[in-house]
Amino acid sequence: MSFALPRFASALRTAAAALALAAPLLAPAGAQAREFVSIKGNVVNVREKPTTRSDTLWELASGYPLQVRERRGQWLHVGDYEATLGWVFAPLTTKAPHRVVTAPTANLRAKPGTSSRIVGKLEHNEIVRTLDNQGTWAKVRRDGGQTGWVAKRLTWGW
Incomplete structure (x- = not known):
């Protein structure tokens, strides 16, 4: 019996760890935290790729709200209420709602x-x-x- 208890505890810890990793995938999409930013400059370019050498897809005005979909270094892959827009340089954004x-x-x-x-x-x-x-x-x-x-x-x- 003393041998089975440590194995059971180990299996329980493994199951708990797996559940913790899977929980965000099992939660409804609305339950996951969404990160928002707004445009800080007067006009900011939204680019096709996370580099200043990439084509400009959009120009957004000061305050325009964006939802962050992905982070890559100092670049944010962002979208708005209609679609994914492209990449914005993070220092050109603010947390002002x-x-x-x-x-x-x-x-x-x-x-x-x-x-x-x-x-x-x-x-x-x-x-x-x-x-x-x-x-x-x-x-x-x-x-x-x-x-x-x-x-x-x-x-x-x-």
């Missing part, structure tokens, strides 16, 4: 909630700085300084 308006227009409201007074209209692809989150609403600031609340479902980012 932003959102991009994905709806044709979105109401900017004084308080979170559809019964709150409308203080402005956000346009499709407008980039706003996220100041706060409250349930399904985000408090945001426009480039001109106007602040208000927008329904998160009409935007993408963090």
Whole structure:
């Protein structure tokens, strides 16, 4: 009996280690942590490959939110709400949270909630700085300084 106990403990440790490694693969995709960054410069090139010698695929404006799909040295493979875009040089990004308006227009409201007074209209692809989150609403600031609340479902980012 004393011989079987160490083997059982060893098998249990092996099974636990295997489960720990497999857990991220078994979790639903939404349960995994997503890393976001935003464009730091005025205009930043998104490249086909992780090198400055690579072709520019896109130019993104300051604040544009991106989801990091992969890291390779100082380069980030990124995507947005529509697709994978390409590679961005990490020092040209920031952790300041932003959102991009994905709806044709979105109401900017004084308080979170559809019964709150409308203080402005956000346009499709407008980039706003996220100041706060409250349930399904985000408090945001426009480039001109106007602040208000927008329904998160009409935007993408963090």
